[in-house]
Amino acid sequence: MSINKEEISKIAHLARINVSQEEADQVEKKLVGILALIEKMQEVDTDLIEPMSHALNINQRLREDNVTEKDIRGKSLPLAPHAENSLFIVPQVIE
């Protein structure tokens, strides 16, 4: 399997990353190379193998739904590119 510019433009859209005309050739060339590397996986038959999503066989713990964090609003909001009245401001979405 390989990848072409049309598919790259599709995944770039999914990833919300602009890929400019000038970047497109380089991106394609490098992604094609990486996918060829990944393709080596297809050499082995893994039909009967259980997928492994975690290095250790552990279960997720449950906890009480209590408030444990202190309020860091005063420290967090100034980090936003644009905040007013304790709200994050983005361009208008709904008319």
Added chain:
Amino acid sequence: MLNLSLKEISQALERKKFTSVELTQFFLNRVKKHNPSLNAFITIDEARSLAMAEKSDQLIQSGKKSILTGIPIAQKDIFCADEWRTTCGSKMLENFISPYDATVIQKFNEVGAVNLGKTNMDEFAMGSSNETSYFGPVKNPWNLDCVPGGSSGGSASAVAARLAPAATGTDTGGSIRQPASLCGFTGLKPTYGLVSRYGMIAFASSLDQAGPMAISAEDCGLMLEVMTGHDNKDSTSIERKKENYTDSLNDEIKGLRIGVPKEFFEDGLNADVQKVIEEALIQYEKLGAKIVNISLPNNHLAIPAYYVIAPAEASSNLSRYDGVRYGYRTKEYDDLTEMYFKTRQEGFGDEVKRRILIGTYVLSAGYFDAYYLKAQKIRRLISDDFKVAYEKCDVIMGPSAPSTAFKSGEKQENPLAMYMQDIFTISTNLAGLPAMSIPAGFVDGLPVGLQLIGNHFEEAKILNAAHIFQKNTDWHLHSPKGID
């Protein structure tokens, strides 16, 4: 104060030979002198570090001292530290002042260690040469034309040049061990889940693990004792009794079975590096260990599987950088969609964008089974290889990296050649095993690292094996010339 072990520094502080403020100032002066050429630190905050040192001196005065109290530690800039700029090597977080402490940082603070500054790294820890940092490449103190390795390249350069007594790093596919190898010091990646990932900026969550970078195995053990422990704030943190890693350092290694995987000595390993590794293994035999030939037959599939799993997880983790709540936002945009697209185009570097795109691709409809599920199955095969191997041996040894430090720029335009740097380290991340790199010799004046891989939770065993080697050799005590 230079070239002292952490234990020696600790004793000197206790005996009032110098204060933490004096010690911290000494290392800050070294940082200020050498950072212009090495670029090991992204952020230095002299006043803040010295204020921490003053507090530590008070702790020492009042007799409330533990082993790392008053010792300055360089922190990889992937760890959020309250009120410190925390960039992760990215333009995206260029002006991010963390509003909280990562658990690792908090643990060092609790024992009164001093934060010496935030070290440079590959952007979002994606790289093996520390050339993808938005804040410029880091240089290897053994040869300024060479890379220090990555992604923990700033911490590596700082420890090797003795700009800090010790540092922290993180290792997703080799980011502690490969730079430790290329810069000639001791680095350890613990078992997955042993050190909390809370506040450690996420790259690939099922693989990321923080660990110590220092001169010796003993130093790493002392740091590990501070860094480990169960944390409610990290759902993958292991619930396990906290262990002591230094009591068994001097245990005999007679009869220790060292598994040597033949796959680590095949294609891609530099012949001179191989000689150094073989000599180190002979040294181990002289110390009473036994060499056992083993095989990790699926090791060649580790890099392909990793370059599915890690980018997949990264593409999800990095979706949070959208220019809304924190971080970079593009200057000109007409609507929300354009804001997202341009923010991410301008805020991320090329390697990060490549990995996000790959990750998005392998998770997208129609490709999930062929790539992501397949990679997870191969991950199982790789993990099972280790299980079989550990029936025949106690530790596994081999090279940490396929070569010594390479020239800056040499692999920058060739991602595939760069990815091969981690050919001996990635499989242990996939299997979640603890592993370290220790200095084992030199090739043309550049250090070579020996890798020691333990079974799950056997940090004490590999630290013991490393310490015995370091008691009988002095490779770890060499430091680069010209960094006065």
